Amino acid sequence: MRCTLLSLTPILLLAAQPGFAATESEGLAQVKAFTLEHNAALVANAQKMQGSAEAYAALVAAHGGDYKAAWEADGPKLAEAVTAMRDNWLAASNEYETIEGIVAGIPSTAKYDLILDAGNPGTEEEDVAEYDLTLPDGTVLSRPGSLFHSITEPLFWGTDATHIKLEADLNGDGKIGSGEALFDANLAVGAAKGMVDWSKALETDMAAWKPNRDDAFTAVVTMTPTVGDYFGEWKESQFLGGEGDAFVARSRLIDVLGIMGGCQRMYNSAISPVVGTDDAALDGSITKGFDELIALVSETHEREVAGNKFTSEEADALGSEAQDIAERIVAQVLQAAAKHGVDIKG
Amino acid sequence: MRIKSQLRYHLVPMAGAVVLLLAALAAYAVLTPQPAPIGIASTDVPFYRLPFGPDDSGADRLFWPSQLKSASGKFSDPARLPSAAECGYCHQQEFHEWAGSLHAIADRDLIYEATVDANTDSVRNPEQGRFCEGCHAPAEMLTGRVNRFVSVQPADALTEGVNCITCHTAIHAEPEKGNAAITLDYARAEKDQGGLKDGALLANPKAHRAAYAAPQTTALIKSADLCGACHIEIYDHSMSKAKTPQTAQSTFLEWANSPYAQQGITCQDCHMASDPAAQVMALRNGDIAKPQRYSHRFIGANHLLTDTGLGDTLDVLRGGALPGVDREMNQKTLNEQARQTAAFLRTAAGLELRKSEPQGGKLHLEIAVRNLGAGHNLPTGVNDQKHMWLDLTLTDAAGNVVYRSDGPDTSETVAWIEHFKDSKGQRIPDHLTFQTAEVVWLRRPIPAKGEDIATYDIPLNGQTGGNLHLKARLLYRVALPDLLYSNLRREIAIPAFALAELSADLTDIQP
Known part of the structure; x- marks a missing residue:
């Protein structure tokens, strides 16, 4: 009986973890299918966002671009449009974060991560999102930063002061709280359309991607160690009392879970079948490491949802712990990569 | 004769035991895992x-x-x-x-x-x-x-x-x-x-x-x-x-x-x-x-x-x-x-008032900053960050502040600090070594057992004479706030440490 239970344990564990595959090719195919599925959902939600932004812009345009007049005449409709844009944004972002660890880690699609989610404006020295954004009125914004976190999130949640047109009681509670504002409709429509266009471009390139071992390993070893940076962004966000304009819509920990979940999926599906064939102990150790990492982030997020207020010091300590686990994982994945003659790019 | 007979009797089993022992030792030597070689190419x-x-x-x-x-x-x-x-x-x-x-x-x-x-x-x-x-x-x-x-x-x-x-x-x-x-x-x-x-x-x-x-x-x-x-x-x-x-x-x-x-x-x-x-x-x-x-x-x-x-x-x-x-x-x-x-830190330095006299409507002060206990320069180390400066306060008999020196970051302050500069000559306050083209001392540090005379000419601004009180402190700070803010994104007040202090009454100062 004891033997039976012991032999069942690994099977139960395998079943509880995402995306294990029997063979490497099957696993790579699973990763690609998973990514395309969420990419399609990203496009759909971006299109909804564009629709909501256009409805918002139409309400403003109906009053000759006078935001005050539009608010006085169509306040509830404008508030509804803002809420819709925010909801669409969250849904689109959820889809993207789920695949970010994969998109950003594959060399041929990494540029989309900068454009959609992680890139800096051209005023910064590094990790600049290399694209220009054309707005409906013909204005061209040169290298404006990522569509999610540099443009739309601060715009929709009212932390981008330069594009606020009118402070307004959006939720109707009788007072104007933080982030309650009507914002530039021209930018909202342009950015939402940009989101649709670039999500589709990603979809095209992802569909053309020929899954391969080098990219799978590269994705895991380049993206997993970024976990400490995300904890740093969480620490600086308004969720922990910081003053950052970005990461205001929801806790950055949700993004961390998505990104690290993507890395775990890539490992379990596409790499584990390779490593496990000749070194089951190493494979088991890496798998356990990912479980620990995901558990740490999940528990931290659960504590945050339960109302725990983290200090900067606690955030730093948790970030260090996550980074340590990530480094152990990556060291082992690199050892496996060397053993299998993998070419790590980047 | 009896002993010899006993030896003969036990010789065979003893020889067998020796052979077995040798065999066991040989097996141990062969089967024991050898330590991995030291050093990795x-x-x-x-x-x-x-x-x-x-x-x-x-x-x-x-x-x-x-x-x-x-x-x-x-x-x-x-x-x-x-x-x-x-x-x-x-x-x-x-x-x-x-x-x-x-x-x-x-x-x-x-x-x-x-x-x-x-x-x-x-x-x-x-x-x-x-x-x-x-x-x-x-x-x-x-x-x-x-x-x-x-x-x-x-x-x-x-x-x-x-x-x-x-x-x-x-x-x-x-x-x-x-x-x-x-x-x-x-x-x-x-x-x-x-x-x-x-x-x-x-x-x-x-x-x-x-x-x-x-x-x-x-x-x-x-x-x-x-x-x-x-x-x-x-x-x-x-x-x-x-x-x-x-x-x-x-x-x-x-x-x-x-x-x-x-x-x-x-x-x-x-x-x-x-x-x-x-x-x-x-x-x-x-x-x-x-x-x-x-x-x-x-x-x-x-x-x-x-x-x-x-x-x-x-x-x-x-x-x-x-x-x-x-x-x-x-x-x-x-x-x-x-x-x-x-x-x-308190054993490192000392301050001495060497001269205080009115000169052309100003109070001329000479303060010796002495390296008394450090076996190297004062300050030493990476001195784009580790720096010291003189903090001076002059009060009149009623306790009103007649003069107060600036903080460490102004050109008027007597400060011992070096600047890292980039290729364009711009100061780098956050220790970006890899961007540094030049390292320049603003005021040379004080060698072991040496001293540096800091001079002040403080306008008396209508001060009609009388007694003044001078308080000087040699302050030391281990890093610039810019370093923590730029690299760590934290605004932490970095305390200044008083290495030495000087207190002196200046009597009957006539402008």
């Missing part, structure tokens, strides 16, 4: 990159642009390197002292970590960080973990900065060269790791002594040369934008040219004395006797990372708990570290 560390190419002789430069060397020319296995916590199992007092030191956190301190990240990000080359890590993280370096893709597992010993095995396996140092020009023989530590333990080691400590107290090492750890290898820092084109070598840290040379060096007083004599402040005061009084006991606290001038008043923030800045150190022990050793650091 660079080609066996997956994805280890050598972006700076070979040296002039064509040999790989594993640790460049740091000058650190491995005696064997190979990497070490992190799993075979003992952590300080392991050494502390027997050497408890030394471990306890070291745990409070700056050496223990040389690679954990968040300010340092963030600054290395900012530097390597600025050149998009993680391997260039080897320049910093040679001194701050020798174990990380010698195991091949300072790399874009880190394929070597972490281990406790690698998180401990300058730990036991750093100094106690050192076999060669070139202090004039600096930049971690030190050769470490970690193979001895790796070999000893599989050797005797606990009581057996005490009964036969020969191998342990050979690993950590070889004559060459014992001589080196008594010498200032060992300290100098890391307390000299010279920037050139290998790791910065400097076109000609720029000395960023010259502490060893300052000491070597001082009266202390001529008297045979070494770094260890003060910084490793069991009571460093008392040792310096004795030296100031002409007593050059060596300390009775040497401590592993390495007391220095960093009053921020020993400031227990910071509470939990201090633990965070120090990079969290060291392996083998619990909260109670940490608090205890840090309290002592803070006490000794403050006492030590």
Whole structure:
């Protein structure tokens, strides 16, 4: 009986973890299918966002671009449009974060991560999102930063002061709280359309991607160690009392879970079948490491949802712990990569 | 005759036993797993990159642009390197002292970590960080973990900065060269790791002594040369934008040219004395006797990372708990570290009012700032960050402030600080070594036993004469706020430490 239970344990564990595959090719195919599925959902939600932004812009345009007049005449409709844009944004972002660890880690699609989610404006020295954004009125914004976190999130949640047109009681509670504002409709429509266009471009390139071992390993070893940076962004966000304009819509920990979940999926599906064939102990150790990492982030997020207020010091300590686990994982994945003659790019 | 007969009787079984014993020994020798060979070739560390190419002789430069060397020319296995916590199992007092030191956190301190990240990000080359890590993280370096893709597992010993095995396996140092020009023989530590333990080691400590107290090492750890290898820092084109070598840290040379060096007083004599402040005061009084006991606290001038008043923030800045150190022990050793650091800093300098006289409607003051106790320049170290300045307040008889000097960052302030400048001549306040083209002192530091006269001509602005009171403080700060804000994104008030104070009544000052 004891033997039976012991032999069942690994099977139960395998079943509880995402995306294990029997063979490497099957696993790579699973990763690609998973990514395309969420990419399609990203496009759909971006299109909804564009629709909501256009409805918002139409309400403003109906009053000759006078935001005050539009608010006085169509306040509830404008508030509804803002809420819709925010909801669409969250849904689109959820889809993207789920695949970010994969998109950003594959060399041929990494540029989309900068454009959609992680890139800096051209005023910064590094990790600049290399694209220009054309707005409906013909204005061209040169290298404006990522569509999610540099443009739309601060715009929709009212932390981008330069594009606020009118402070307004959006939720109707009788007072104007933080982030309650009507914002530039021209930018909202342009950015939402940009989101649709670039999500589709990603979809095209992802569909053309020929899954391969080098990219799978590269994705895991380049993206997993970024976990400490995300904890740093969480620490600086308004969720922990910081003053950052970005990461205001929801806790950055949700993004961390998505990104690290993507890395775990890539490992379990596409790499584990390779490593496990000749070194089951190493494979088991890496798998356990990912479980620990995901558990740490999940528990931290659960504590945050339960109302725990983290200090900067606690955030730093948790970030260090996550980074340590990530480094152990990556060291082992690199050892496996060397053993299998993998070419790590980047 | 009887005995012979008995021998004959037992000879066959005895011979059989001998044969069996020999067979068993042979089997043991064959079947016992041999220890893995010590040392790992660079080609066996997956994805280890050598972006700076070979040296002039064509040999790989594993640790460049740091000058650190491995005696064997190979990497070490992190799993075979003992952590300080392991050494502390027997050497408890030394471990306890070291745990409070700056050496223990040389690679954990968040300010340092963030600054290395900012530097390597600025050149998009993680391997260039080897320049910093040679001194701050020798174990990380010698195991091949300072790399874009880190394929070597972490281990406790690698998180401990300058730990036991750093100094106690050192076999060669070139202090004039600096930049971690030190050769470490970690193979001895790796070999000893599989050797005797606990009581057996005490009964036969020969191998342990050979690993950590070889004559060459014992001589080196008594010498200032060992300290100098890391307390000299010279920037050139290998790791910065400097076109000609720029000395960023010259502490060893300052000491070597001082009266202390001529008297045979070494770094260890003060910084490793069991009571460093008392040792310096004795030296100031002409007593050059060596300390009775040497401590592993390495007391220095960093009053921020020993400031227990910071509470939990201090633990965070120090990079969290060291392996083998619990909260109670940490608090205890840090309290002592803070006490000794403050006492030590107060022995370094003195202020003297040399002249105070009205001159053309102004009050002319000459204040001597004296280096009384430091065996090197004042200030010393990386002086784009570690700086000092004079803070002056002049009050009238009613207590009204007649004059107050500015803070440390204005051109009018008497301040001893150097500026790092980029290729365009712009100041770099956040220690971006890799962007630095030039290092310039605004006011030269004060050599050991030397002094610098600071002069002031303070307008009396209608002061009709009478008595004034002068208060001067020589303030020291270990880092600029810009460093913490730029690299760590934290606005932490960095306290200034008063190295020396002067209070004087100036009577009957007539404009």
